[in-house]
Amino acid sequence: MEHTNDHYHPPGLQHQFEDMKQQEESASIGMWVFLVQEIMFFGGLFTVYLVFRSRYPMAFAAASNHLDALWGFINTLVLIVSSLTMALAVYYAQKSNRNMQVIMIILTMIFGTAFLGVKAIEYTDKYNHGLVPFSNWNKKTPPGGEHKADNSGFVLPFETRAEAAGGKNEKPYINPTGTFQWHDEEGDKIILEARKKGYLTDAEKIGYFTNGELDNEKVRGKVQIFYWIYFTMTGLHALHMIVGLGIMTWLLIMAWRGTFSAEYYSPVEMSGLFWHFVYIFWIFLFPLLYLLGRHFLH
């Protein structure tokens, strides 16, 4: 494109637009439409979650009790703070304050990375305990090297260590091929009690029992569905965090060069929208996966 225009050409204005206002409006609508698309994308997953949760609430509660709620809580805090620093980055971009912009972006990146680090710790824990629902993707425990129950986990402020350990009460087992494992006597007891009181859903009445006896293998299938959904949802969320960190890196370079000012800051604002979206997604994930149904077991 030749630039023969006599009038003032603002920085960052692309050739297809008449002025900055049009460009900003387009970017903003575009980003929101993209987020709508994202909501539909994850909407499919939430539908899957709701369908199976309403079918097998007991198995889901027992399974979610093996997630570490404290790590989840810490991660939620980390993301809330990162959302604040991101909002501040936008604010300082609008104020043309380069230094504070850079600091805020770096802080956001640190919190984002911290989140992923915690996620890695949690995933490792699931791998060690045979809770990865994919065929043979767990730690292989050969005969002789029996897996011991691990009671050293974190405890939520409102529960005692013994209570928290109750959920994690695992029988020693061997797992030579790395298959999915499920041993939870506490959970089994509660299912039996719920049957006595008539709390079980129709799907559960046939989903947990064989000839009227609690069938561990059948329960394991339902728990496996929970962990399948857990890994898919948190995995896709983590993927979005990684993409977000990539965007932040680009933003950092641009901000370092002093690209953004009160006149041109829409990339910061749009990246911010994406970051907040990913954070809000987690705000839904945390209670659904970690908290819902904990009271069944405590």
Place this chain on the structure above:
Amino acid sequence: MQNVDAINAGNFEEPKTNYLNNGYTLKSWLLTKDHKRIAIMYLLTISFFFLMGGVYAALIRLELLTPQSDLLESGTYNRVFTQHGIIMVFFFLIPSIPAMLGNFLLPIMIGAKDLAFPRINLLSLYIYWIGAALALFAMMQGGVDTGWTFYTPYSTTFSNGYVMATGLGIFINGFSSILTGLNFIVTIHTMRAPGMTWFRMPLFVWAHYATSLVMILGTPVVAITILLLALERVARIGIFDPAIGGDPILFQHLFWFYSHPAVYIMILPGMGVISELISNFSRKKIFGYEFIAFSSIAIAVFGFLVWGHHMFVSGQSIYAGLVFSFLTMVVAVPSAIKVFNWSATLYKGQISYDTPMLYALFFIGLFLIGGLTGLFLGSIGLTVHLTDTYFIVAHFHYVMVGGQVLAYLGGIHYWWSKMTGKLYSEFWGKISAMLIFVGFNLTFFPQFILGYMGMPRRYASYPAELQVLNIFSTAGASILGIGLILPVIYLTYSVFFGEKASANPYMHPGLEWRTSSPPPTENFEETPIVTWEAYEFGEESGLDLEEARKELAKV
């Protein structure tokens, strides 16, 4: 805006550079941000896939010439009809009009220099190419045999085909249509020229707005569904697996939540093209502009509420079936509104039977049959008899081929002079349009009867008493094939040897006819200011089209 008298006289002074001669290197095409060049690259790719899907269709028809499975054995036949479906649906029909005609025309029709996000537009083309390459790779390796619907648990646990590669190709390809839809929505909101109000936009643009809504809201759901399917295939276990308490019907719900609205991605843009053709070739303002515009939106909205009618016999609750059946009847109303309005537009119009208009008239007839047989299938009692028979095959081919493909061809012919600056042979255009119409009906009408007699779809063999109708169908397919190859020949010929087209060869008032053929890279020399309503043939349009026509006739 261009000189009105010049347009009227039909001898437009051409700018030195247009979008076609603005750079000849491969790089200037592959790295272009010009929506018109991207549209041309889409045209080439889409045509390739159309040809490929056509070859598979030919194989199917040849196999069904005889009652025995002799040309192809059953396993191969499964792969052939699956590939036909996947290519035609995901790589031809869905991108056909939006990515090609829409990409080319939408910015011009609203007086913009380009789409709002030219780079994202190019990205969507590359994403389409990557997805297509993956699907092609899978095809070379032996393809898939699940049917284009990938029903679980067959596709996740038992099928030996390349489900992962094909699924991944479709997953990636989905983002191409999401980005196209996003681009269109933003462009329509923010890039309209001064004076181009929402109700002055051509109905083609309205139809694309509705299509984009479906693309944005539907495609992500199928993307996640295919992702879940792929994960389950890797893990060999998962949420659709009945062995551990998973639910295969859930897959069908998720799949059809997109794939039914996708049917409207495949017909709404066609309806937009037809609105243009009917109004312009009747030389009359379209009847009920607002009704047609809002019926597009209504189709997009109601289209999301009827997916269950694909599952009447697959274990869905009968009460859900009743609701879905009712909503299916409701979604037929906006389509009927369109057909009535088109017919009313024809009334007392000065109709000329140019090639594009032939396609438009054929469209109305065929879409009517396709739509009405859809009501048969939507009624919960009759559908039990007709499900998975050739009746359904005939029904959706009447809508998809008789609807979208005809609209696509009509649109390509109509705007060919704008895209290439050349005129095609009107004689051959009409011949091929009529061949397509005859061939199409001969192919698919017998299939209604076959289906009603109980011939199931997706089988390589059938009882001997059904052979006569199948021979009709195959014979029709050969005529249809010739009719579809002809345009490739004479359109290509016209690019090199065709007569030069003027800026406005048909004397139509739309904005796209108020710039040179082919248009310059920035579409208009100056941003146009719109003071007229859509389809304005009177003096209010700023063009004295009738006078100019008379002048032309004298010459």
